[in-house]
Amino acid sequence: MSQQNYQRIWQTITAIPEGKVATYGQVADLAGLPKRARLVGKALANAPEKLAVPWFRVINAQGRISLPKGSEGFERQRQALQAEGVKVCNGRVKLNIYQWQPELAELLFILKY
């Protein structure tokens, strides 16, 4: 099923280091699923709690939290990021500072599936 793609997406997100963030499109690309950013969103929505996927480190290409401002999820994501030292101004983070730039070693780790 598409469960296979979800697995790859979850694994990729798990590789995002603390204090860094990645965009939906970026995660899709790294997971080997180009142009499927929307699928990443679905994968997160269906992510089992027990996998402890750092879903809060995933934001959209504009550096904004993709949840309705003021919602519960929005608040949890904002707090989780702030707790790691990622500044969130008005539901926005500066990608030029916090966006994850995978090292070769990290890419190889992701590609080992």
Next chain:
DNA sequence: TAAGTGACGGAGG
């Protein structure tokens, strides 16, 4: 098989 649906992305106003 067809129509509906996104935790998206990018261009434009």
Next chain:
DNA sequence: GCCTCCGCCACTT
């Protein structure tokens, strides 16, 4: 910076 519109495309119904 905010909002809208449109393209995208696999997944769901």
